[in-house]
Amino acid sequence: MSDVAAGARPGHGEPAERPGQPAEPVAGPPGETPDPDAPADAQAADGDGRKVRKQRPFWKELPLLIVVALVLALLIKTFLVQAFSIPSDSMQNTLQRGDRVLVDKLTPWFGGEPERGEVVVFHDPDNWLAGEPTPESNVVQDFLSFIGLMPSSKEKDLIKRTIAVGGDTVECTKGGPVEVNGKALVEPYIFPGDSACDDKPFGPFKVPEGKIWVMGDHRQNSWDSRYHTEDATKGFVPVEDVVGRAVVVAWPINRWATLPVPDTFDQPGIGVAAGLAPGALGVAGALPLVLWRRRRLTSGRTAG
Template structure:
């Protein structure tokens, strides 16, 4: 009986286009469903995040129905022209291609990044000269920008956070047009719909010297803060 002839392997240069297509498809899938890198455009989250930082955002968890939690840093789509009047940069061709496959943040995306302070069912408040409180529990906020007050520039509350929305604030409290500055908006009243949340920022990935994770601060785990359960 004759031996089966050995299958001739293709030269690498012939396989390269297929490998590139597979890599491109995998990259797009990761960007769409798992993790995407976003660029920090402003000072509003200093010193936790600096302008120009790249953060990795977990986009997978929301697919399983999980909603944002207190203390998380989240990226969300502009819910009601919060970015009106703010310029966006014009990407060149290379930037546009790289952003489409997830290797570079989109230069013209209308996204914001803030810290979740209250979730659906919470009561949030901050009086001039006092701390931010959630369900009557005062937050200790070591992440605040040095010299900032919790809310002296824009006190608020008490406010009940509607179901399936979040109340967000920047860490650079006196340089953040966050939920407090949109309380008069007839559409959102300052609350961000959970459906507009892209995902949770989990780590600073660039520049290399600023690599760090973004954990939930311990103040959001204090006893009693979650006694008032989120509204259904």
């Protein structure tokens, strides 16, 4: 069906134009009024003779898009997530040499500290990597590492599992399991055939506040906290040196997996320091009430 409004005759709802009388300008939709200050080459006429702004070619906008993308990548690397490459076998079989892991860097910014069982990346606390060769890199890799699109080959960081945190007591005797606050850990993540600590028994050690005790999952191939008890840090890693928690194995694709906290760290009683806190607070809160009640009873007997 045709649009009859477009062919309406004079005298049927719309006045006819008189000969010689100029036509009144037709008001266009809001927002389409041409900018009188715009340069001539930025405007073009549409079908009704109105001028509209030309759209910029994509190649002119591409540099700006690239800059925005690089800035966003740099912000994400700095504050949110960063990729790291696994250079050794110390975390087998949880992590294999060459794996790429994504590390959560946001939580530490809000004051979050490592928890037992988490796999964490941390800066070398006291020359743990002394003598280890630094992999060679090129300009492209260095740039991509700077913006967080590739792991850095120059940063000397380590990745281990957090076994104990500040306030915990940790130990392991030859032939026995690792114990945290007197609770034996069942560690299914240990490399098959390895013992819990037969190559290097340790403890008992009390972890200072603001420090963590770390161990590799491949116990017989990991120079972790056990081997640095004579260093300045006594084998403990300062929380301030922790970059973040490794949460996902992102590459290669066939090894994609999350890195959850094992159930053995959730067993009742393992958090002795945290478990005593509510009781201590309860005693502290009840003590003034008890003293006040005793004072009233004593004064009542004296008055009588």
